Amino acid sequence: MLALVLLGLPGHFVELGAILAGATLMALLGLWDDRRELRPGMKFVGQLVAGVVLILAGVHVSLFGVPVLDWALTLFWLVGITNAINFLDNMDGLAAGVSAIAAGFIFVIAAIEGQYLVGSLAAALCGASFGFLVYNFNPASSFMGDMGSMVLGFTLAVLGIKLRFEGTPQTITWMVPIIVLALPIFDTTLVTFTRLRERRSVSQGGTDHTSHRLLHAGLSQRAVLFILYAVCAVLGVAAAVVSQGSQTTAWLIGGAVAVGAAAAFVLLEWRYVKSKRLERD
Secondary structure, X not given: OHHHHHHOOOOHHHHHHHHHHHHHHHHHHHHHXXXXXXXXXXXXXXXXXXXXXXHHOOOOOOOOOOHHHHHHHHHHHHHXXXXXXXXXXXXXXXXXXXXXXXXXXXXXXXXXXXXXXXXHHHHHHHHHHHHHHHHHOOOOOOOOHHHHHXXXXXXXHHHHHHOOOOOOOHHHHOHXXXXXXXXXXXXXXXXXXXXXXXXXXXOOOOOOOHHHHHHHOOXXXXXXXXXXXXXXXXXXXXXXXXXXXXXXXXXXHHHHHHHHHHHHHHHHHHHHHHHHHHHHO
16 A cells, blocks of 8 residues: 555545545455354445445446446446455455455556556555465465455455556457456356255355365365366466457457356256255255
């Protein structure tokens, strides 16, 4: 934060203040939830409030060019990614490691585009996540709880919004933050689908996450971590290529990621349903 204050442009201070205010609100809500179990509805309202603060400071999606639609998409993205990282904190070292890798690639992309505020924030988040990972890697001696995971998710969501690409059409640049954060997005989508199909509350905990399904397939916890880290790194490289490639390249990579995600979704859900049937039998 000190580096950003000393090196940042005056116009960045309002945005930086809004980002810090939103992240602080996420930390306080997470702390409250860790200590006294805050109801999901209250966390949702707090996330919306943090999103409104960002929008008022000028930090929002600019995809449609229609303010109401852009603001709605901003809130959807912020709430979605914040909760996606929160959901991903289901195994030692998973949320911290994935956040560190994603932030590292956002730093690289921002540096290429000359976005110093975004790059500085991404570098800080990457370093903090790796520093925490030393104590959170399996077997962990320290745990982040919602206080940590909600801050990570919120900040990653903000970084995705702040990425800008001069001279590159928005018809492809919107893919970049989605591809970088595709792993937590995939995991949240998978878990939400499974819980709705089983008529359970989406906010209810369970062993139906991507990491748990790989664990049930016979892999060790560390093997699961390294596989998911590798997937996140491959997605980061893909996002970097999309940000600098042609429109054809971008759509080919985006299509490949979508097809791969769909195939993994079907396979993991099929194995999950099969294992549940075997347990009942």
